[in-house]
Amino acid sequence: MIKLFRFLKPYRLFIAAVLVLIFFQSLFELYLPRLMADIVDVGVVQGDTNYILRVGGLMLLVAAIGAVCTILAANLSAKTAMGFGKILRGKVFSQVEELSLSEFSRIGTASLITRTTNDITQVQMLVMVTLRMMVMAPMMLIGGIIMAVSQDAALARIIVLIIPVIVAAVIVVMNKSTPLFRAMQEKLDKVNRVLREGLTGIRVIRAFDRIDYEKRRFNDANLDLTSTAIKVNRIMATAMPLMMVTMNFMAIAIIWFGGLRIDQGTMQVGSLMAFIQYVMHIMFSLIMVSMMFVMIPRASASAVRINEVLDTVPEICDGEAAKSGYATKGHVEFRNATFSYPGAEKPVLHDISFEAKPGEVTAIIGGTGSGKSTLVNLILRFYDVETGSILINGVDIRDMSQEDLRSKIGFVPQKAVLFSGTVADNIRYGKEEATSEEVEWAAEIAQATEFITGMKDGFDSVVAQGGTNLSGGQKQRLSIARALVRRPEIYIFDDSFSALDFKTDARLRAALKRETSESTVIIVAQRVSTVMDADRIIVLDNGEVAGTGTHRDLIKTCNVYREIVMSQLSEEELA
């Protein structure tokens, strides 16, 4: 967590000011009992009403100044804590935007969202509470001791002796409860998870008649959580009264020893009363701190998660000098490319070589884990190859800037992702400055015009977050239009047609063919019908190229391909 505090740097003046202000506020707060002591020792003893009133006025002034200090401190600490949150959020967000796919998926989308939002709020609140309340305790402690010593050094010894004991006790309680709090958080997460699984799998659970089993699973998690919660709360229930008793006994000790000193004539009653009040102040601020400590385990767990994001070094960096390529446009070449996912024993892609040329359609087909989607991701440089290289227009993609590389590509992913905004906004995501003619053209090619014009506001119809108000096929077509509007050198369709029915699929491919005659088109597909008329089909099997050629060639020469075809078309259709 300490590591995160580096982001507080811009606010170090504020923090210093907060510390100073709170220190003064503590002093003023503690100065009041001292003035009261004067009222008692001088005013009351001498029966001087005027003096009492005068000191009373002074006390009011002191209290007012103290209040002003706190308000200023509250202002600065609110700005500091919220500013800290802002900076941290900004850092985490832009860091995540930098991450390549392998780092991104290692942590996971859901977890990254939590880290950017919730976890940061946790840490931010801790900073807030620390600045507002936690720093108060040591200040009160120091201030109280200073005041006590200056009032009566001998009696102050009691405070100086007992305080470390109490501080030690607080630390012991913390050490005991911190791991329990941590455990409790984990157990709460578990209850959550079991519940969530119960909800997502409700049909399966009921189908297999495993309701009782699920109930048991939930109950175990529930019981586990409850028993830890009881344990934690018991510790707190013991600690608090104990602390109160210790503090109160300190007050009793002060009265006794103070009494002795009064008897000797070395101390006055007013001072004794002031002393008791110092102790009360110190006590309250300590109790406050021990309560705030409860927040620390949670915030530090959050901090660990945030740091993990910030410490992730994106593997993929831009090449030094963005070289300009040859005259050719959209020429893609794999040269003995091998790639394995981090931690995997076997490469997903092994020694892949092929070329995709402008004006041609290159199709990639293969089984699960054959590495088709990975191959596509390599072209986009979401991952870097281990050995070998990928060249676009003769330039190794690692020597290009990522921006430059991706601006050449129109990518349509397997799962259509749309953003909230209008239909036109979504298509325009491919090319910000696209005119409405261009947008309409792209929609036309993507066979999307019909359903778009059928919507209430046409191209200005609103797409809900995640595109939930559109069907899978409609989303897919918008996602295709988004790629088309870029008019890129290279089109990549990663299994983008499977959500379409055969009719639309065929029409769309026909329209595409006309429009993409000068571009390189790479299609990953599952349906043989989609790839059949490609200029080149690359059959992937277990990460290796099992065959390259046209449909006609492959059906004769490639076993794997034949198997795939057989699985989709019945014998008589093959004939």
Added chain:
Amino acid sequence: MSGTDRGTTTGPRPGLGREPGPAESRPGRGLRRGPGGGGWGAGHGMRMPLEKAKDFKGTLKRLMEYLKPHRLQLLAVVLMSILGTGFGIAGPKIMGKAITELFEGSIGKMRGVPGRGIDFDYVLRILLILGGLYVVSAFFTYLQQLIMVNVSQRTVYNMRKAVNDKLSRLPLSFFDSKTHGEILSRVVNDVDNVSGTLQQSITQMISAVVTLVGSVVMMLSISPLLTLVCIVTLPLSVIVTRFVASRSQKYFIAQQRTLGELNGHVEEMYTGHVIVKAFGREDESIKKFDEINEELYNSSWKAQFISGIIMPLMGFINNLSYVIVAVAGGILVTRRTIEIGDVQAFIQYARQFTQPIVRTANIANIIQSTIASAERVFELLDETEETPDSKDAKVIESPRGEVAFDHVSFSYKKEAPLIEDMNINVESGQTIAIVGPTGAGKTTLVNLLMRFYEIDGGRITVDGVDIRELGRGHLRSIFGMVLQDTWLFHGTIRDNIAYGREGATFDEVVKAAKAAQAHHFIKTLPEGYDTMINEDASNISEGQKQLLTIARVILADPAILILDEATSSVDTRTEILIQRAMMDLMKGRTSFVIAHRLSTIRDADLILVMDNGSIIETGTHRELLAMSGFYADLYNSQFTGVGRAAV
């Protein structure tokens, strides 16, 4: 989730655990955001606008009902907190006596009054009594907390259990109409909210009231005049709290709104990470984030600052009454109306006395939001359940797998009938293909067969027995289901397969995996059958998941199958494996297949053609083609394209 800190700030008397504020935070309801997710503004600071219950009284009554089994313990808690607080309350006054003695004694000694000095025996006696009081008070506080820990945690445990049990008895229509986040939020956040209040607020409330009453009584017993002077500051603190709270509310609402906006942006950008990168839009995304972030900063620091002002202001008012007591008390002492120790006692009482007022105001807010939470929980508990299985439910010993629909009618909504007068007869071992465009409502059939939904008219029989006469568990054990959206849970592969049948041995699991063509890939995983499937099951592929669910069904060995052939996210090689496994599985069993493959459809004994949720045509492939209706159209548009191209 705020229970983690709420449940534990079990502050005894000093009201420091919570600062006064406009409203108690309610944990966010965004639980679908992964583990540890949800829970904006936990406990301190970030506060949401107050939520109110629709029926405050009724809900409160029901909540009380929940506490009834613990009423003895609760009574004890009330007693203990009265005692604990009461003994504590007596402290200052007794301490004051010691101080008075010190004062009088020392003055007497100073003035040389003969025989007048500090009576240390007397002081010692008082201090011993005081010490005893403190110990007793602390002891009662301890006991009270301890009992409350048990009561509140057990109540929450029971509530959570009740809600979960309830979920298991609710019909599927309930789950289909609510988001997971909504349900999760009730079981976790709302229940937690209730627990936090039980743990903390009830005892705080009691001790606040006792402290208030006790302090006033003590103060009155010392000096009614001084009490009056002291009470003058009271309305001031109420006004200040009100004023600040209403001011800050505006900013809290703004903060909450921007926060929502920010979350939305983050969620969207992260979900679409690949797209953002592929289209090189990182900078725009960051720019927009920064804008919202800046706005959030502006509203949140103001909200925090203004609500943070309450503390210093209250502190100032406190000091005001402190000064008044010191001055007025001092003057009264000089007039010999009260004693010096009384002033000391008064100072302590005056401090104690403003706190509970602020605290009760605060607790009132907490209780409001707790009741709102409790109401949501009760709402869930009040949902209509499935009709329970009849006690003399029939059991089909060895099911043959004959299924019949006899004048069945069904609709999700009364006004939109889906299925009317449907009659089909399926003999043992037959295959029924269900076809239709996407979204044609093919899951409706699954819902009816498995009795996830109840039919409105007619009857469905299995082996001649009305399925409503069978126990649901038994009925479902006759069926096996492989759906497209696979469901695996966080556990080993072995556990996931064994889910198909309770008490399956490892050998049986392996056998099932082999039959499902899954054994091979499982073996290649780092820990084989003991490999953990992670939380979102992302460490195995979609196709592999399907193989596992097939293995699960094989293990269950049902008489009737419901299969979804759709394999859109599965690659062809795996698809072959899945098909092979499905074919094996279908042998000798009655099968309802949501069909996508031509061969399945053509070979089916009966085809049910569905569109917009209802069955519009039935018959064999040939019969349907001859009808040249919807099916013929569908067939021509979907399949002949492939046929022609392949030739």
